[in-house]
Amino acid sequence: MKNIILASASPRRKALLEQIGLSFDVIVSKVSENTNSVHPEDVVKDLAYQKAKKVFDSHRDSIVIGADTVVYNDGKKLGKPTGYDNWKEMLRSLSGHRHYVYTGVCVLWCGENNNTHILSFAEPTKVMVHELTDEDINEYILKGEAIDKAGGYGIQGTFARFVDSIEGDYNNVVGLPVARLYQELKRLELI
Amino acid sequence: MKNIILASASPRRKALLEQIGLSFDVIVSKVSENTNSVHPEDVVKDLAYQKAKKVFDSHRDSIVIGADTVVYNDGKKLGKPTGYDNWKEMLRSLSGHRHYVYTGVCVLWCGENNNTHILSFAEPTKVMVHELTDEDINEYILKGEAIDKAGGYGIQGTFARFVDSIEGDYNNVVGLPVARLYQELKRLELI
Numbered sequence: 250m251k252n253i254i255l256a257s258a259s260p261r262r263k264a265l266l267e268q269i270g271l272s273f274d275v276i277v278s279k280v281s282e283n284t285n286s287v288h289p290e291d292v293v294k295d296l297a298y299q300k301a302k303k304v305f306d307s308h309r310d311s312i313v314i315g316a317d318t319v320v321y322n323d324g325k326k327l328g329k330p331t332g333y334d335n336w337k338e339m340l341r342s343l344s345g346h347r348h349y350v351y352t353g354v355c356v357l358w359c360g361e362n363n364n365t366h367i368l369s370f371a372e373p374t375k376v377m378v379h380e381l382t383d384e385d386i387n388e389y390i391l392k393g394e395a396i397d398k399a400g401g402y403g404i405q406g407t408f409a410r411f412v413d414s415i416e417g418d419y420n421n422v423v424g425l426p427v428a429r430l431y432q433e434l435k436r437l438e439l440i
Numbered sequence: 441m442k443n444i445i446l447a448s449a450s451p452r453r454k455a456l457l458e459q460i461g462l463s464f465d466v467i468v469s470k471v472s473e474n475t476n477s478v479h480p481e482d483v484v485k486d487l488a489y490q491k492a493k494k495v496f497d498s499h500r501d502s503i504v505i506g507a508d509t510v511v512y513n514d515g516k517k518l519g520k521p522t523g524y525d526n527w528k529e530m531l532r533s534l535s536g537h538r539h540y541v542y543t544g545v546c547v548l549w550c551g552e553n554n555n556t557h558i559l560s561f562a563e564p565t566k567v568m569v570h571e572l573t574d575e576d577i578n579e580y581i582l583k584g585e586a587i588d589k590a591g592g593y594g595i596q597g598t599f600a601r602f603v604d605s606i607e608g609d610y611n612n613v614v615g616l617p618v619a620r621l622y623q624e625l626k627r628l629e630l631i
Binding site: 391 | 545583596604605606610
């Protein structure tokens with residue numbers, strides 16, 4: 250079996266791959282994260298590809314996994330909060346409402362004749378959030394635990410108190426749809 | 441605010457209550473876990489009540505939280521595996537199929553005039569599992585990580601590779617529906 254490389258700096262993605270029992274290394278290359286795609290599923294697949302490709306170019310003997318996660322609310326992409334007011338507005342827009350989290354995954358590896366193979370998919374998860382009061386929002390922001398997270402929240406932290414329910418893969422919201430990834434790697438006989 | 445006691449020995453429930461930022465103690469009293477109820481929601485509420493009541497009787501100045509989780513598949517309750525063959529059969533019954541996890545929660549506290557107040561609810565989550573091969577099942581069992589878990593699996597461990605999707609609260613499957621619990625405690629002004 251080939252060596253697996255996770256091309257992501259996210260400690261959450263690392264923990265999830267470990268959780269399902271894979272052995273792998275983490276190697277990250279900085280990419281500019283640009284895409285001309287518009288649809289969420291295309292956006293995350295493009296960015297996952299760019300992240301995987303950058304590492305794969307110098308590690309063609311390995312299986313390289315890239316991933317990108319975005320949060321969409323009413324068709325609007327929510328990035329990382331840019332400041333207190335922006336963060337507050339973001340969480341207000343999630344209150345009492347359902348939104349979607351998409352994670353794109355790209356796997357690159359070499360087959361026979363040094364051909365590059367690619368597996369690419371985007372996984373959606375629907376997330377329903379309870380009504381948030383201004384006090385809820387202020388208290389959450391002051392914890393500062395999700396300042397670096399798209400959508401301004403982390404489902405695996407304190408925000409769990411506000412997540413009514415989900416439809417789809419929970420780990421996809423954390424940052425990596427490990428069930429689908431594992432099933433695909435098995436199907437392709439890469440693990 | 442009153443002191444909160446979690447009447448459960450489960451380290452997973454403790455971690456979940458910590459995750460949503462509550463301060464509490466853990467005090468456990470052994471109960472026999474008997475119920476005459478038949479419907480899953482009644483079963484878990486009965487057992488959660490018994491666990492909370494046993495601790496509350498000697499801690500009436502606190503808010504006591506009890507919980508019980510069961511796995512139901514096609515109307516059949518799945519307990520903890522009793523041996524290798526039973527475990528294999530259990531996982532086979534989950535393969536390529538949806539089942540339900542119910543957690544019952546019971547909160548007991550004293551109001552004015554030393555009256556006992558009770559909050560009781562059962563939360564269901566639907567879990568869809570991928571097709572499992574005999575190899576998948578054998579490999580999973582040999583890890584031994586879920587020998588003490590109802591249904592023979594732990595969603596927060598290696599089994600995540602097989603969980604296609606869920607509908608409901610993920611933490612409910614882990615063992616405590618913390619979102620609903622938090623919302624109810626807030627509504628009742630207990631926190």
